[in-house]
Amino acid sequence: MKNKSLNGVFGLVAVTTFAIGTVSVWAETAPKPAKLVVNDESEMVTEVKPAEGISHLATAYDGWRFRASETQAVQSDDFENPGMIFVEQALDNWNKVDGTEGKSCASCHGAPEESMVGVRASYPKWDETMGKVATIEMEINNCRTTRMGAEPWKYTGGEMTTMNALISVQSRGMPVNVAIDGPAQSAWEHGKEMYYTRTGELELSCASCHEQHYGDKIRAETLSQGQINGFPSYRLKNGKLNSIHARFKGCVRDTRAETYKPGSQDFVDLELYVASRGNGLSVSGPSVRN
Amino acid sequence: MASGVKPRVKVPKSAAAGSSITIKTLISHKMESGRRKDKQGNLIPRSIINRFTCEFNGQPVVEVAMEPSISTNPFFQFDAKVPESGEFKFTWYDDDGSVYEAAKSIEAT
Numbered sequence: 001m002k003n004k005s006l007n008g009v010f011g012l013v014a015v016t017t018f019a020i021g022t023v024s025v026w027a028e029t030a031p032k033p034a035k036l037v038v039n040d041e042s043e044m045v046t047e048v049k050p051a052e053g054i055s056h057l058a059t060a061y062d063g064w065r066f067r068a069s070e071t072q073a074v075q076s077d078d079f080e081n082p083g084m085i086f087v088e089q090a091l092d093n094w095n096k097v098d099g100t101e102g103k104s105c106a107s108c109h110g111a112p113e114e115s116m117v118g119v120r121a122s123y124p125k126w127d128e129t130m131g132k133v134a135t136i137e138m139e140i141n142n143c144r145t146t147r148m149g150a151e152p153w154k155y156t157g158g159e160m161t162t163m164n165a166l167i168s169v170q171s172r173g174m175p176v177n178v179a180i181d182g183p184a185q186s187a188w189e190h191g192k193e194m195y196y197t198r199t200g201e202l203e204l205s206c207a208s209c210h211e212q213h214y215g216d217k218i219r220a221e222t223l224s225q226g227q228i229n230g231f232p233s234y235r236l237k238n239g240k241l242n243s244i245h246a247r248f249k250g251c252v253r254d255t256r257a258e259t260y261k262p263g264s265q266d267f268v269d270l271e272l273y274v275a276s277r278g279n280g281l282s283v284s285g286p287s288v289r290n
Numbered sequence: 291m292a293s294g295v296k297p298r299v300k301v302p303k304s305a306a307a308g309s310s311i312t313i314k315t316l317i318s319h320k321m322e323s324g325r326r327k328d329k330q331g332n333l334i335p336r337s338i339i340n341r342f343t344c345e346f347n348g349q350p351v352v353e354v355a356m357e358p359s360i361s362t363n364p365f366f367q368f369d370a371k372v373p374e375s376g377e378f379k380f381t382w383y384d385d386d387g388s389v390y391e392a393a394k395s396i397e398a399t
Contacts, residue, residue, distance in 0.1 A: 079300045082363055085318050089294065239362055 026215025048280035063224040083234035083286025090166035099150030120171035155263035168285040191273025200255030230287030307398035323358040341383040347376040
């Protein structure tokens with residue numbers, strides 16, 4: 001009982017602090033320069049004012065803004081960005097024939113530089129034939145099983161995540177613009193409810209860290225807003241590309257809750273909602289993070 | 291035999307004669323240290339790139355001896371003086387005897 005009431009007090013304090021403005025403190029101390037220019041030519045939008053009714057953020061910031069300047073520099077040059085090595089590997093898979101139909105991705109889609117432009121910016125989105133909100137990963141596996149006659153890839157596996165990176169990089173610089181109305185609305189609302197629901201032994205919601213305390217320290221790390229416009233993300237800690245659902249799983253696990261399964265409809269809904277929180281930010285994957 | 295090895299270099303196309311330029315090199319390679327064990331507990335044999343050199347018109351620019359603690363996909367960045375037009379030649383030497391090469395010409399203006 002004592003713990004319960006304490007929690008209530010802490011919750012109130014956190015909310016009050018947020019209202020007064022932890023936000024501005026971070027913005028004032030944020031590392032400069034704040035402009036992400038890739039390859040000295042394409043500038044990414046790393047901050048944007050979100051539309052009304054999506055979140056309680058005054059400004060949405062790209063996760064790049066929260067990283068140390070050394071890490072930021074690595075992402076601003078494709079030659080140095082280790083994520084681009086995986087993009088090249090995915091291009092080999094794109095052209096590789098697999099399955100019983102004797103097809104590769106290229107058989108139908110041609111060159112990704114042409115066919116995949118803008119795809120990453122609008123996903124997850126409602127898929128009429130599947131009758132549900134689908135992610136890029138689901139579309140890839142749908143292609144593999146129904147059109148190529150091939151085995152589906154593991155949802156957060158290497159082939160899948162690198163292929164997602166190849167598709168994402170074609171939309172780089174374009175603003176994230178996921179639809180949250182129409183048939184996708186109920187999924188979006190479910191995702192929003194998940195975002196603000198406290199779970200796990202630590203009783204944390206996504207918002208507890210990423211909305212109320214971004215810019216603050218969580219142990220040695222600086223909390224970001226948890227925007228997903230930069231995914232797939234090359235993490236220095238594991239030396240590979242990481243998918244959105246793998247990150248979600250890590251976060252839910254850190255609240256000491258049972259996690260959802262990557263690729264489950266719960267995570268898809270959450271992905272749609274989190275993507276919409278960053279509507280207007282540039283697609284910037286593959287990003288480089290700690 | 292390491293797979294998926296691909297050398298990459300970034301050198302400016304031209305530079306003022308006598309000026310200093312920045313060169314970036316990256317080679318995708320597993321750099322297996324020889325210390326890791328597989329699921330059965332057996333040591334995975336060492337397989338790294340042990341030497342890297344850069345030459346400009348036959349003159350040595352840098353030479354690097356690499357040891358097992360070097361990370362995967364080793365990246366090197368260094369400055370070099372460009373006295374005249376010519377060609378930078380990059381060579382990586384693998385434990386398994388493979389040699390990977392790349393070359394970039396530069397024009398001195």
